[in-house]
Amino acid sequence: MKYIAQFTVILTITFIGEVLNRTIPLPIPAGIYGMIILFILLVSGILKLSHVKESGKFLIYMMPLMFIPATVGLMDSWGIMQEFLTAIIVISLLSTVIVLAVAGRVTQYIIGRKQKGGRE
């Protein structure tokens, strides 16, 4: 019963996200709308953690598996990619390293400065 109820809650919020995605003309996917809605519902206390927790954690645990079908689809776009494959791979990897370093170091720097400021 608990799991069925939790899945129903999660799918209902997903459905609302889907409706928003179709009515608002922005390239924001249903999942992101749903995530924001669920977060607001939890923070405002309208939903309790126990209404979604176990089923939600199960879905998150299964998440890596969900990327397999789409990524295997790379075997089909191989043809059109070949022409500038090197550029795609070099840009993707190099830019990722730089973005990761900048986002991480900036966040860390501000947290560090605030903690230091707080102590003084």
Next chain:
Amino acid sequence: MKEMLSDSQYFGLILSLGAYIAGLLLKRKYKLFIFNPLLIAIALTITILVILDIDYQSYNSSAKYLGYLLTPATVCLAIPLYEQFAMLKKNLTAILIGISSGVITSCATIFAMSLIFRLGHVEYVTLLPKSITTAIGIGLSDELNGYIAITVAAIMITGLFGNIAGEFLCRITGVKHPVARGIAIGTSTHVMGTAKAMELGEIEGAMSSLSVAVAGIITVVAAIIFEGLI
């Protein structure tokens, strides 16, 4: 035999699950980061499909049910985020500035490297959404008139890289604070990186989830500004 497999409504699903389990077993045996279960699963699935001469559409007719769960799973990322709400409030400024700086860096590095590789306008805008989650990336690439299939490929390469090397990259770039590690992984390698951040710790997972949503939304705005540069 081939028809039996390619017409099956279950074969693609079993193949994906089996390949992932093989990846998990390999990772348990050899602790090397290259034995990433997701990478192994993808490589193994493609290899088997090619050997058995089964096309992607036939495989995907059953495997797509795994992808079907991705939207509700993304919704559920709000759960770890809520559980870390105190941490989020405490570090709100650092988190927002961190994510924004990451998004601007992403657009700027793609712009600079597109110049180096002498890419045209279409190739350049195709790559702009590469650090964000597929669902937003597809919409954005479409909006900018890029090659959607290549955008998806770049997003997958980026995400897979984050899933494999995210932890290692944080270590060599000196990103140590758990909040900063989550922001770094989520902003640079979206949901696929987040799946890995979840394994690193609750704070990392929650902050990475938050970054996926926020970075995705900021990128939509940033890409529209960067679009006209090439």
